[in-house]
Amino acid sequence: MRHRACFFALLAAASLAAASAARCASPRVAALQVALFQRGYYRGPFDGIAGLQTLGATRRFQRRHHLAPDGVAGRQTRRKLGRWARHELGDRLLRRGRRGWDVAELQFLLRRSGVFVSIDGIFGPVTQAAVLGMQKGSSLQADGVVGPQTIAVLGRTRGRLFRLGLQAEVRGQIDRWSRYYGVDDRLACALAWMESGHQPGLTSSTGAWGVFQIQPATWNYVEHVLADRRYPRNVEGQVRVGLLYLRHLLQSFGDTRAALAAWYIGPAQVRRYGIGRRGRWFAGDVLAIRVRC
Numbered sequence: 364m365r366h367r368a369c370f371f372a373l374l375a376a377a378s379l380a381a382a383s384a385a386r387c388a389s390p391r392v393a394a395l396q397v398a399l400f401q402r403g404y405y406r407g408p409f410d411g412i413a414g415l416q417t418l419g420a421t422r423r424f425q426r427r428h429h430l431a432p433d434g435v436a437g438r439q440t441r442r443k444l445g446r447w448a449r450h451e452l453g454d455r456l457l458r459r460g461r462r463g464w465d466v467a468e469l470q471f472l473l474r475r476s477g478v479f480v481s482i483d484g485i486f487g488p489v490t491q492a493a494v495l496g497m498q499k500g501s502s503l504q505a506d507g508v509v510g511p512q513t514i515a516v517l518g519r520t521r522g523r524l525f526r527l528g529l530q531a532e533v534r535g536q537i538d539r540w541s542r543y544y545g546v547d548d549r550l551a552c553a554l555a556w557m558e559s560g561h562q563p564g565l566t567s568s569t570g571a572w573g574v575f576q577i578q579p580a581t582w583n584y585v586e587h588v589l590a591d592r593r594y595p596r597n598v599e600g601q602v603r604v605g606l607l608y609l610r611h612l613l614q615s616f617g618d619t620r621a622a623l624a625a626w627y628i629g630p631a632q633v634r635r636y637g638i639g640r641r642g643r644w645f646a647g648d649v650l651a652i653r654v655r656c
Contacts, residue, residue, distance in 0.1 A: 388412050388475075390452065390468035395436045397467040397484040398447035399424060409482040411471055447484060457509035461486040469509055472517040473497065488651035492557055495648070499576075500560020530561040533574055536602040544606045550619065551606055552656035553649045554626070563598045574598065575605030584608075620646040 388411035396417055399405035404424045407416035421440070422432040428443045441448035441464075452468040455461075467484040473493050474480055480493040491507045498505040501516045537555060541548035558576040559565045566572040570579055573596075577585075585604045586593055589611055594600035612622040612630065624642025625633040633642060 388471075390471040390475075391436075392417060393471040393482055394448070394464040394467035394484070395421065397482060398441075398444045398464060401447045401484065402444060409467070409471075453511065453514055457486055458507065459486055459488070459491045466490070469494075469514075469517070472514075476517060488648050489654070492553070492648040492652035496556040496558075496560035496652070498560070499558065499565060500562040502565070532598055533561040533563060533602070536599050537574075537606075540599075540602050540606050544603075544610050546606050546610050546613070547653075549653045549656040550649070551609060553653035554609065554623070555602075555605065556652055556656070557645070557649050563601055573601035573605070575601060575608075577601070577604055577608070581608060585611075619650070623649050 390411060392413045393409050393411035396405055396407065396409045396411070399417075399420045400409075402424065404427075405417065405420040407414075407420075418434040421434045421436060424443070425432045425434075425440055428440075430439055430443065436444075436448070446463055448464045450463050450465040452465040452472075454465060457466060457469055462485045464484070466486045467482055469486075470480050470482040470484070470490060473490070474482060476497065480490055494509055494513065495505050495507045497517070498507075498513060501513075503512055503516065533555065534552060537551050538548050541551050555561055555574050558571075559574050561574065563574050565576070567576060571577060582594075582604055585607050589607050594604050609622070609626065612625050613619065615630065616622045616625060616633070620643070621633055621638055623646035624638040627645040628639065628642050632639070638646065
């Protein structure tokens with residue numbers, strides 16, 4: 364009995380320590396970890412926690428560059444780190460192709476908000492797709508460019524647990540009905556993220572709404588042509604309609620990129636003119652985020 368009590372006490376202490384570490388995690392520390400990694404001084408996780416590995420790597424870098432080894436990434440240390448530590452989040456607009464400290468901070472905040480993205484300091488297609496989904500889910504202008512409004516939304520914590528709960532429900536419905544309809548669940552997850560940021564209550568200015576941003580005409584087509592039945596206007600119904608339409612496009616075009624392009628610019632457009640630039644962009648970003656789902 365005493366052994367069990369000791370075990371549970373240790374378990375509780377470990378849990379409290381983990382929770383405390385998570386609360387102390389910082390986007391600035393994550394950016395420092397990435398910068399030190401890029402210079403060859405850090406090999407630990409990009410977790411944003413200023414632990415012994417981060418402290419030791421910072422001091423080694425400082426000694427190597429003839430700085431006071433205080434383990435603090437001050438102005439001189441960041442200057443020596445070069446382009447990977449030049450810009451802090453908010454110093455400039457972030458878009459695809461950027462790299463550096465501010466991109467790593469952005470990726471940390473995206474990850475903390477439950478978005479599937481690597482922390483590497485490089486604003487590539489996966490980060491762009493993650494930003495687009497977050498912007499759509501937050502009713503911001505979805506342009507994939509990170510400015511003050513996007514940063515402000517990412518910095519807020521109020522409502523985050525509620526949003527993560529909704530996203531978990533959406534993902535659960537996608538997992539369930541993807542198996543039922545024979546659709547790649549990761550592809551469906553990525554498409555839903557690109558369209559709404561997994562937000563079932565989102566409605567666009569053109570009338571598209573829900574997890575997959577289905578237009579009323581498309582919803583009507585799925586119900587009356589593809590399925591011959593009605594679907595409820597809840598999360599499950601949104602997911603089922605979206606998956607049925609995605610399956611239809613995949614079967615019609617026989618190619619994932621063409622099907623995704625048809626989803627975005629319309630089947631008739633793809634049949635007549637091919638995928639095109641806009642279709643290639645959309646399909647490429649969905650397939651990029653698919654590897655993180």
